[in-house]
Amino acid sequence: MIRRTAIFLSALTLFAVIGPWLAPYRAADAFRDFLHAPPMRPHLDGRVNPLVLADRLEQRFEPDLSRTVKLPWIEQDATAPVFLLGADDFGRDVLSRLLYGARTSIGLSLVATLGAVLIGALAGAWAGYRGGWVEDLIMRVADFVLVLPVIYVVLVLRAVLPLVLAPSTVFVLVAWIFVAVGWPLVAKGVRAIVAVERNREYVQAARSLGASPLRILAVHLIPACGGHLLVQATLLLPAFILAEATLSFIGLGFPDPVTSWGTMLAGAGNYNAIARFPWTLAPALAIFAIVLLTNLLASKPIEDRG
Amino acid sequence: MGRYLLTRLAFALLLVFIVSSAALLLTRVVPGNFADQECLTLNAEQCRALRDRLGLDRPLVEQYLSWISHAVRFDFGQSLLYSRPVGALIGERALNTALLATIALLLATIIGIPLGIYSGTRSGIGRAIVRAVSVIGVSMPPLIGSLALVFIAARTGWFPAGGMTSATGAEQTWAAWLADLAAHLPLPALALAIPMAATLERLQSEAIASAAHEPFVAASRARGVDRARSILRHAWPVSLRPVLGLYGVMIGSLFSGSFIVEVVTSWPGLGRLMFDALKARDLFLVAGCAATGAFFLAAGTLVADLLLAYTDPRVRSGERA
Numbered sequence: 001m002i003r004r005t006a007i008f009l010s011a012l013t014l015f016a017v018i019g020p021w022l023a024p025y026r027a028a029d030a031f032r033d034f035l036h037a038p039p040m041r042p043h044l045d046g047r048v049n050p051l052v053l054a055d056r057l058e059q060r061f062e063p064d065l066s067r068t069v070k071l072p073w074i075e076q077d078a079t080a081p082v083f084l085l086g087a088d089d090f091g092r093d094v095l096s097r098l099l100y101g102a103r104t105s106i107g108l109s110l111v112a113t114l115g116a117v118l119i120g121a122l123a124g125a126w127a128g129y130r131g132g133w134v135e136d137l138i139m140r141v142a143d144f145v146l147v148l149p150v151i152y153v154v155l156v157l158r159a160v161l162p163l164v165l166a167p168s169t170v171f172v173l174v175a176w177i178f179v180a181v182g183w184p185l186v187a188k189g190v191r192a193i194v195a196v197e198r199n200r201e202y203v204q205a206a207r208s209l210g211a212s213p214l215r216i217l218a219v220h221l222i223p224a225c226g227g228h229l230l231v232q233a234t235l236l237l238p239a240f241i242l243a244e245a246t247l248s249f250i251g252l253g254f255p256d257p258v259t260s261w262g263t264m265l266a267g268a269g270n271y272n273a274i275a276r277f278p279w280t281l282a283p284a285l286a287i288f289a290i291v292l293l294t295n296l297l298a299s300k301p302i303e304d305r306g
Numbered sequence: 307m308g309r310y311l312l313t314r315l316a317f318a319l320l321l322v323f324i325v326s327s328a329a330l331l332l333t334r335v336v337p338g339n340f341a342d343q344e345c346l347t348l349n350a351e352q353c354r355a356l357r358d359r360l361g362l363d364r365p366l367v368e369q370y371l372s373w374i375s376h377a378v379r380f381d382f383g384q385s386l387l388y389s390r391p392v393g394a395l396i397g398e399r400a401l402n403t404a405l406l407a408t409i410a411l412l413l414a415t416i417i418g419i420p421l422g423i424y425s426g427t428r429s430g431i432g433r434a435i436v437r438a439v440s441v442i443g444v445s446m447p448p449l450i451g452s453l454a455l456v457f458i459a460a461r462t463g464w465f466p467a468g469g470m471t472s473a474t475g476a477e478q479t480w481a482a483w484l485a486d487l488a489a490h491l492p493l494p495a496l497a498l499a500i501p502m503a504a505t506l507e508r509l510q511s512e513a514i515a516s517a518a519h520e521p522f523v524a525a526s527r528a529r530g531v532d533r534a535r536s537i538l539r540h541a542w543p544v545s546l547r548p549v550l551g552l553y554g555v556m557i558g559s560l561f562s563g564s565f566i567v568e569v570v571t572s573w574p575g576l577g578r579l580m581f582d583a584l585k586a587r588d589l590f591l592v593a594g595c596a597a598t599g600a601f602f603l604a605a606g607t608l609v610a611d612l613l614l615a616y617t618d619p620r621v622r623s624g625e626r627a
Contacts, residue, residue: 147321147607149561152580152599156329156592159584160336242447249449250569250581269453269570271467275460284450292445 002227005234008297012237012290016106019099024072024082027100027259031081031091036277037061039086039094046071050080086279089267094282097259101283104260108171109240112178113233119179120186121229125217127187128194139191142184150181154243158252167258174247178240186232193225235298238291245287261287314611318604326597330373333589334366340386340587360386373593382597383590387583392594395579400598402470403568403575407560409495414502419549421503422510426545427518427537436507443504448563452497452570459493466490468572494571498563502556509552513545520544543617550614557606561599 020027031037034051036059042048047070049063069075072082072093081087085094127138145153157177165173197203198221206216241261247253248262249269256263261283267273268280341360345353376383382392425436446454459467466472471486517523518541526536565577580595582588 147558147603148325149558149565149599149603151562151565152577152596155565155581156332156584156596159581160332162336163585242449246449246566249566265449265453271456271460274453274457275467278457281453281457284453288445288450291447291450292442295441295445 002230004297005230008293009230009233009237012106013110016103016110019102019106023093023096023099024076024084025093025096027092027097028257029092029096031087031093034061034081034083034087034091035059035089036280037083037087037091038277039279040083042071042082042084043068046074048082050077050082085282086277088264088277088280089273094264094279097264098261098282098286100259101261101264102286104171104254104258105241105244105262105283106237108175108244108260109178109237111171112175112182112240113236115175115179116182116236117186117229117233120183120232121190121222121225123183124187124190125194125222125225128191129198129213129217129221131195135191138187142187145181145184146188150239150243151246153181154178154247155250155252158247163252164255167254170254170258174244174253178243182236182240185236186229189228189232190222190225193228194221197221197224231298234294238287238294241287241290245283310615314608318601318608321604322597322600325600326377326593327370327374329596330589330593331366331370333584333587333592334369340589342587373590377593377597382594385583385588385591385594387586387588387591392590395591396576396594396598399574399576399579400602402573403564403577404602406491406494406498406567406573406575407564409491410498410502410564411556411560413495413499414506417499418503418506419510422507422549423514423537423542425507426511426514427541436511440504440507443500444508446500446504448497448501448566449570451500452494452567455493455497456570465492467493470573494567494573497567497571498560501563502560505556506549506552510545510549513548514541517541517545546617547614550610550617553613554607554610557603557610560606561603 033053037051038061040048040051040063047068049065050067050069051061052064054060054062069077069080069082081093083093083095085098088094088097123138123142127135154177157180158174161173194217203216203220206220211219244253244260245262245265248260249266251266253262254260256266264280264283268277268283273280341353341357344356348356373383380393382396384390385392385395388395421436421440425433425440456467459465466489470490471483472490514537518537520541523536523541526540527533531540561577564575565581567573568575568577569581576595576598580592580599583591583595
């Protein structure tokens, strides 16, 4: 379970890093003659029939059966671009934007997950180790945050900040907001583990050898929670990806020129677009796939038990 | 029991108080207020008059205390954005959200619990199908689910894709209005219900599978009780505890989910109202929405916990379970 989870997390990280390099076009490349072009299906030999505009009024395209072009990774022709997942309302390649958006969406979620796990682990470990009023206070706050509906908290925190900000500022701010709503779950589990582990022999041995509380926490107790932290990270990551999509969808996330799965959905989420250009919903499918993978990973131990 | 109820009610009141105060203060202290946008089209004097009238330049403490003293008398002030009493505005919208959430919760229960009992007590192809569908359902958060359902609605025309009623403008009979509402309800309710139904199915399945292995179930079978009856009358009630515990947790996600569904399907609910109020910095409306939301949240968790106490005699008698 833990090994599989670690592999899954590193695979997602890798995807976020190298995603844009796999994209055939840049995220901002707009082909004005191909607004809302439908997805094109390559032939078995890897060649594609280019699209021609069949009806300007209906914005209907048809494949030009008389000639073929190569896939965009091999050779690009500016007059006959190849859209394997179709094009959006600016004539930008949905596949390329999906790959670029992965860096923003998964990257933000990874940073936020890391922050939430770190802060959750520290708060939980401190509460579990110190006990007393520190524990009471931290756990009361954690319980309070857990009761609130996440989206509303995120919404209020984001909405009270200035609405128009630079993309990098948005990245940092939203990551902090996600950390603020994500840490309690981690902290609760860590506190429970630490409260048990602190009475074990190895901790007593460390204490009697004169190790400081900080050292005991950092070297002995927090590593003991490793498995729990990894599992929590796996659960938080898709939740944050979804939260970014939701925020950007309602216009409180990244501003438009930034490519993220949320901003892509914001352009695709109205009735007209869904009915006529459903391929622009590709990021929704990507999010679904990630959540599904996470759930399959998380549900495995139940199956194993029989 | 009486004491338990009292502490819970006190906690509920505290939650409503903290959440609404925090919402009001947060909206008040951040840069930018409602008058900023209005003033773009006014001259300096009119602008000052407007600020004066709305009381936006009063000191924070004074403003907060006056709001609190009115709020305890159920007077939540005037909405700046709509120029209407906040209470009346919220009343309409909260009803819409409550309707959506209730129907979704019912749907999730009707779908999730029987399927969970089935998949937890059977083996074979039927169980495998239910399991597979429920993994997909769990992975279908309201944002994705509502987009997918709008897509299906747009392609097939089986049900209207947005809104709460078709805006015909003409006077309608009660029956026609109700039928119209019933036609618009399935899409948002289903989008909200799918992940909840799947979660319920998985938990119920696990709970009843472990309850079915208890000795008293085997004993009931040995006494000659038939299989269906021994599962439904003996194993199921025992398995209910974790399932009912989930309802308390689900109330929060029900609220989160209903906001997204309201945005995607243009359902005129509390979530959209609060969103608009936040964007316009309409502080009294924000605070009112937050208070209402917190009230629903507290009431929902309380009902769920009482239900739990009712089905589990150990909780009822104050014994630690």
